[in-house]
Amino acid sequence: MGLRTFVGGVHPAPSKGRTGDSPVVTAPLPQKVVIPLAQGGAPCDPLVKVGDKVQVGQKIGESQAFVSAPVHASISGNVTAIEPVACPNGRTSLAVVIESDGNDIWLNTTGGSSLDAMSPADIKGLVREAGLVGMGGAMFPTHVKISPPPGKSFDAVIINGAECEPYLTCDQRLLVEETESIVLGLKAWLKVTGAKKGYIGIEDNKREAIAAIKAAVTEEKDIEVVPLMTKFPQGSEKQLIASILGREVPSGGLPVDAGALVQNVGTTYALSQAITAGKPLVERVVTVTGTPLKKPLNIRTRIGTLFSDLLSFCELDGEIGKLISGGPMMGIAQTRADVPVLKGTSGILVLSPQEARPLPERACIRCGRCVDACPIGLIPTLLDQYCRHEMWEQATQGHVADCIECGSCAYVCPSKRHLVPALRLGKAEVMAQRRRKK
Amino acid sequence: MADKNILLSEGELLVSSSPHIRAEETVDWLMWQVVIALLPAAISSVYFFGFRSLFLMVLGVATAVLTEAAVEKALGKEITIKDGSAAVTGLLLAFNVPANAPWWLVVLGAIFAIAVVKQTFGGLGYNFVNPALTARAFLLAAWPQYLAGNFPLPLDTITGATPLAILDGTAAGTLPSYLDLFLGNVGGVLGETSALALLVGGLYLIWQKVIDWRTPVAFIGTVAVLSWAFGGNGGLFTGDPLYHVLAGGLMLGAFFMATDYVTSPVTPKGRLGFGVGCGIITVLIRLWGGYPEGVSYSILLMNLLVPFLERWTVPRVYGTKSAQA
Amino acid sequence: MKKLWNIFFNGIINENPTLRLVIGMCAPLAVTTTVANGFWMGVAVIFVLTASNILISALRKIVPDQIRIPIFVVVIATFTTVADLSLKAIQPDIHAKLGVFVPLIVVNCIILARAEAFASKNNVLDSAVDGMGMAIGFTLALILLATIREVLGNGTWWGIRVLPAGFEPAIVMILPPGAFVCLGYLLGGLNLLTGKTGEN
Structure with missing residues (x-):
């Protein structure tokens, strides 16, 4: 049987070998985090001031705008500054700087609940309160994404486990290690949107992830695991919808116009964490890899941790040619290493000067x-x-x-x-x- | 996380737009692949027509490369001879002359191909017609006595008519066998006679994904169907398609000239149409035209239609009903 | 005096009708197979252009604006007929080779363009010099083009063999494609010499 896929695309070397099989490790607590207030939609207004003591999970920024997600403190300690900083997505944002007190005290929030006990409206409220955004990179506020415009509705939810970007393995590891949570998250998406069918699309080179999810959903008749051809950009929303549903998003339209809601693996995991443990989005898994690193890893890290901290943790050994936030195909080259991990930072890729050398541009030979x-x-x-x-x-x-x-x-x-x-x-x-x- | 020494200051990191990785194929690699694919035909040409054939090929390549370097130097441009495109043009040009052609014919043809057809319009990527073929057309118009009429027969010092000229009725002689045609044991210009060697090279290029299968398949297929339908003396569908496919410059043209990137469409359907168009014009010229062979003119004429083919064959854009207007 | 020289040279270099303005191209492309053809064609044009410029300039004050073009054409046609018949008398061979291209001077746009753009607005002396300059520029361009084509395409110049007998002429140069290729390089070459390349 041919694998489902889309028209076009390319086959870059996956380069996932170094981190694909290594379990997620938790980074030591950072001494300092920098949490930008613009992480998805309209920038938040700070809710704290310099000198305030904050706890983990405490809301530190919120906006009245609908298209905006709140941000939370990711470590406990003192707010030492509220200042504009450069973000890895190329923007500059006002950020709350927190110095750790080393105690990692969590704010006692809702404490968790169960999916069955929640109504769709409860879930939607939780999604916003937990500060969920698209964690694949775009950081679009999730509560907006799951609210279809009037007259439109979702009939299918797709968990995007394609992870077509070379080098990145954070979603793959979550699918393997947090299988139950992902399935729970998918059920929550189905409940909140009223969609009938859920799909989990995974590129077929991630055998372990496919096997794990398949084993977990044998009882679920509304959830289908779809192995996809390993091809870039399989994980692009439009291509994923075409591959799995055989539908196309109209030109200039949104995925909802094709009846589909596509959710990132990380976001889905974060939702299930919010439901079961009452945890807002304060940490995520980041793949930190590249040839100049001695110990490339998938790291569970707090939002706002500086790239430089994670690079030291992975034992940087050699010169950096290029520092990229995200994957090598669509990631953004960084001018500096002291930028913070955002909610949408799926990977930190370090290329050696040799790998990063610029190639001279030649005239088009019209090869097609x-x-x-x-x-x-x-x-x-x-x-x-x-x-x-x-x-x-x-x-x-x-x-x-x-x-x-x-x-x-x-x-x-x-x-x-x-x-x-x-x-x-x-x-x-x-x-x-x-x-x-x- | 003790050491913070990796905090880099601004300017130390290379910043550029995504994508940050590139495929390994380069223009140079592609062009040298074409040279490699032309080698079987070159070797068979030396076998059948002797060392003069080798001399003419070396002369063609050397002149093309030197001309490219000289023109680029004179115009103050970057010297791009190592990309192999000039070598391909020089070799293809030599493939298009008979073994008894005077040496200066190859030299002038290579100079014309590079200096006039290619560099005048801006060099690789900007010429709108195939340099080697245009140079061949130029040579044919300038010195017809060397490029039309009798060609040296293989393994021999006498000259004779080409199979197509015999088939056409413009020359006397007996038609060679299919096997001789397939192996290349017939009269003709240097590079066109051995269908086998050209097929090996062509399939290598398709296997290496250097060229698209659409152009040669459409080209050869169209010639086969049309020559079968209209090529016979006994009415419709009495022609000899195999003969028409193996004889003349069709294999050389279909695999190596019609697939020239710069002068063929960039859209997949456009390449299909390009091949079909070449096939139609080839058969028109072969059966009813003034020349026994029409491959080179068919490709040149289709070269001119490329912008239209591209406009008519734009792919369907994702999320739209039909192709863009 | 300097002004007259400027008008004269304007037609030879800066606004050379063939190589710069690229107007009236049918004769340059068609008759430049030999230098002799080009030369006599040029002579005919020199006569017609100068004479018609003089007459049109002289009449410019009394010609009603609305019907000026028909009047120009009548003037030009008159001189063209004179040129055609004279050439037939002086050089019957050349006249036979040039064929229709001498009568076609009537509709040559260089002549009508100079009448409209120059002679109808300037005095008789200036107009005569302008007509002469333009026509000589035209003639020189024709001779240049014909020289390249005849030498390369036939190995001769004005019928005299200039290249050794071993030279095998490139027949394409005296065929239409040769004319186009040659003209293209002459246009480019003039731009290169006068520094008018690139973005204008």
Whole structure:
């Protein structure tokens, strides 16, 4: 039987060997955390001031805006500063800096409950209170995502266990180690959305994860485990929906227009933690890997821990060429190592100077590889020319706004053209023009 | 976490846009793969036509590479001879002349291909027609006495008609057997005669994913079907498709010239249409045109249609009903 | 005097009708297979352009604006007929080779363009010099193009063999494709020499 998949895509080397089989370890408690107040949607207003004592799980930022998730203290101690900091997603945000008191005192919150005892409205409330956001990187507030616009509804929930980014293994480890929690989380998504069927899509190179989940859901007739072809960007929302449901999200639309809710493994785990233990989102699993690290690991770490702390923990041994937040295909190169782990930081990848050396850009030889690779069906090489020459009308007609910036085109390009920045520029311009017209 | 010495200051880290990893294929690798794939045909050419064939091939490659370097130097551009594209052009050009062609024909052809067809329009990636084929067309128009008419027969010093010319009725002679056609034991230009060697090279390129199977399959398939349908003297469907496929420059053209990246469509359906179009024009010229062979002109004509093919064959965009307008 | 020189040279280099303005291209492409053809074609144009510029300039004050084009054409046609018949008398062979291209000077846009753009707005002397300059520029371009094509395509210049007998002429150069390739490089070359390459 052929594995389910989508059209296009590329096959980068998975490079997951060094961390794929190593169990999640818990990092020592950091001495200091930096918790940005803008982590998903509108930035929060600080609820604490310098000098305040805080406990783990205490809400330290909240916003009145609907599209915003609150943030919580991830260690106990004193607030020493509230100042703007650089975030690994390229933005600058006001952040609460907490110095640890070393005691790790948890705020006694709701204390936990059971899924059966909760109504869909309870769950939705909990999702917001716990500060859940999309933990794959985008950090879109989850309570917004599970609230369909009027007239629309979800009929399927997909847990995104594809983890198609090379190097990253945090979701894979959660699926293996926290199988029960993930299944519980999926049931909660089904309950809150009223969807009939739940799917867990996992790339077929993660055999252990597939076996673990399959064993856990043998009794569940509403939940199906779907092994997927190992191909990038299998874990992109649009591609996952096409692979599993055979539906497409309309151009310019949202997944809800295809009746599908896609949730990250990490977010699902965080939801089950919130339900059973009453824990808000204060920690996550981060894959810290790369050739300059002696001990690459999947680390359970507190939100706000500095990248540099985690790199020391993994015994950095060698020069860093490039420091990336996220995976190598879509991650963001960092200018500095003292940036904090955010709720959406799935990985920290260190490339050696040799691996990171910039490749000279050559003229396009029109080989057509980017056209074959594009999962959206665009013609990246033409869009590249349009965007570089500011031919916005042609770029719009070429659907540049549908680009998901997955980088497949640039990955396969033999001329090593910088297709992604060019298309990103075009996308931004076309979107801006669209807004001006409205 | 004792040591904090890895706190890097700004500027020490390399920052660039994603993706941070790239596939190993480079332009250089692709072009040298084509050179490798052309070697079987080159070897068979030396076997059948002798060492003069080797001399002409070396001359073609050397002239093309030197011309590329000279033009780029004169224009103050980066010298790109090691990407192999000039070598491919020079070799393909030599493949397109007969073994008894004068040496200067190859030299002038290679200079024309690189200096006029390729570099004038901006170098690799910008030429809109195939350099080697355009140079061949130029040579044919300039010195027809060397490129039309009788070609040296293999393993021999006499010249004779090409199989297609005999088939066409423009030359007298007996048609060689299928086996001779397949192995390359027939008259013709250097690189086109051995269907076997070209097939080996072509399949190697498809296996290495250097070229798309669509173009050669559509090209050869169209020629086979149309020559079967219209190529016979006894009415419809009495033609000899196998003969038409094995004879002449079809194998060389379909695997190595019509698949030239720069001058063929970037869309998969466009490549299919490109192959079909080449096939139709080839058969038109072979059966009803003034020349016995039409592969090179068919590819050149289709080269000109590439922008239209690309416009007509845009892929369907995810989340939309049909192809974009 | 300097002004007249400027007008004269304007047509030869800066606004050379063939190599710079790229107008009236049918004759340059068609008749430049030999230098002799190009030269006599140029002579015919020099006569027609200069004479029609003079006459149109002289008439410019009395020509009603609405019907100026028909009047220009009548003037040009008159001189073209004179040129055609004279050429037939002086050089019957060349006239036979040039064929339709001499009568076609009537509709050559260089001549109408100069009448409209220059002669109808300037005095007789300036117009005469402008017509002469333009036509000489045209003639020089034709001779240049024909020189390259005849030498490479036939090995001769004005019928005289200039390349050794061993040279095998590239027939393509005296075929239409040769004209286009040659013209393209001449246009590019002039731009290169006068530094007008790149973004304008």
